[in-house]
Amino acid sequence: MNNQTEAVASVLDVVKQVFSVIFVVAGISVFYYFSEVQLLYRVIGLLFVMSLVIAMMLTTGVGRSVWVFVLDSRQEVRKVVWPTREETMRTTLLVFAMVFVVGIVLWLLDMFLFWGVRLLTGQGG
Numbered sequence: 001m002n003n004q005t006e007a008v009a010s011v012l013d014v015v016k017q018v019f020s021v022i023f024v025v026a027g028i029s030v031f032y033y034f035s036e037v038q039l040l041y042r043v044i045g046l047l048f049v050m051s052l053v054i055a056m057m058l059t060t061g062v063g064r065s066v067w068v069f070v071l072d073s074r075q076e077v078r079k080v081v082w083p084t085r086e087e088t089m090r091t092t093l094l095v096f097a098m099v100f101v102v103g104i105v106l107w108l109l110d111m112f113l114f115w116g117v118r119l120l121t122g123q124g125g
Helices: 002-033 039-057 061-079 085-121
Strands: none
Touching (some): 002 039, 002 061, 039 061
């Protein structure tokens, strides 16, 4: 009995997802079809359609799992210890300094390799 209920729920979820796609395509099509109407009204209409689609998708199994993921993500972001302004500035300056140093080392390596190749090929003086 439980498997039959899950099968009906999954079929209903698929139907909701198909209708969601149809509504999104229809909303975008209507947005461009009524191009002579003021942009503000078309954007409001499109936002309304998208809100309905999101509400419909949140009633599906996939939508509920996405919503749980979003809530869990917000909870995890709150746990992050963000660096202070001073730490960020120090790290940024350290990255710039290291990029500069590595750039100079690579430039010197390139110069010596170029000099060696010219010497080996007899093009150098």
